[in-house]
Amino acid sequence: MGWELHPDLVRDTVEVARLPLCRVGLMNDATYPWLVLSPMLPCLRDFHDVPAAHHGALMDEIGRASRALQAVYAPDKINVAALGNVTPQLHIHVIARSARDPAWAKPVWGVVPARPYAAAALGETVARLRQALAA
Amino acid sequence: MGWELHPDLVRDTVEVARLPLCRVGLMNDATYPWLVLSPMLPCLRDFHDVPAAHHGALMDEIGRASRALQAVYAPDKINVAALGNVTPQLHIHVIARSARDPAWAKPVWGVVPARPYAAAALGETVARLRQALAA
Numbered sequence A, B: 001m002g003w004e005l006h007p008d009l010v011r012d013t014v015e016v017a018r019l020p021l022c023r024v025g026l027m028n029d030a031t032y033p034w035l036v037l038s039p040m041l042p043c044l045r046d047f048h049d050v051p052a053a054h055h056g057a058l059m060d061e062i063g064r065a066s067r068a069l070q071a072v073y074a075p076d077k078i079n080v081a082a083l084g085n086v087t088p089q090l091h092i093h094v095i096a097r098s099a100r101d102p103a104w105a106k107p108v109w110g111v112v113p114a115r116p117y118a119a120a121a122l123g124e125t126v127a128r129l130r131q132a133l134a135a
Helices: A007-012 A052-073 A119-134 B007-012 B052-073 B119-134
Strands: A013-018 A022-027 A034-039 A077-082 A092-097 B013-018 B022-027 B034-039 B077-082 B092-097
Touching: A007 A013, A007 A022, A007 A034, A013 A119, A022 A052, A022 A119, A034 A052, A052 A077, A052 A092, A052 A119, A052 B052, B007 B013, B007 B022, B007 B034, B013 B119, B022 B052, B022 B119, B034 B052, B052 B077, B052 B092, B052 B119
Parallel strands: none
Antiparallel strands: A013 A022, A022 A034, A034 A092, A077 A092, A077 B077, B013 B022, B022 B034, B034 B092, B077 B092
């Protein structure tokens, strides 16, 4: 059985890159620079479901996503979270937080409605993050 | 320079165990079974600040904490998060979520005020989780 991205993430994210383990998506919410890492292995739900053989890649890719956000946005903090109470396929949020963002210092979920990127900004953001992930 | 637990976590958590990398605390909030892992290395702020040499231990200990919560509480979901917008020392939340808890399906932060354990329940909870972590 292969891996397929959950329909919630197909709807809410735009693909930025595929790293060795994770598909990296950009959350289509211009309020926060927000990447979502989806390990491309079937049947994962919780963070600790990732097999030990993939732990190194997972940590490495969370680090790459975090450093890409830092390089592009110079945020005050990076938030990393695997919640999945709503979407039951493991995905890891990596979010660049600013002390001036509308949810600060709370977690981002549920504070303000998602604000989709304009088309040009979406393309530009994906391109910048793709380049930063490859650096 | 050694590692010392941040005063916020001294105040909010009770020590359950020290694993090879992380001090494991129980959040003193009886609303949710909630462990907090603090890597005992100085000067860590973000999740990706953990040096690669410790990635294996970190993943292993997040897994141990998650499985201990599963063994004791049989939750519907485990939430894992490194936020740290308020407390600037790296700590990883590992929270057992139930579809009947007051924050479900949202993240737990800020939904209801922390409800400290009664003294006897606190001691019993720490003992059960300590045993589960050692299993």
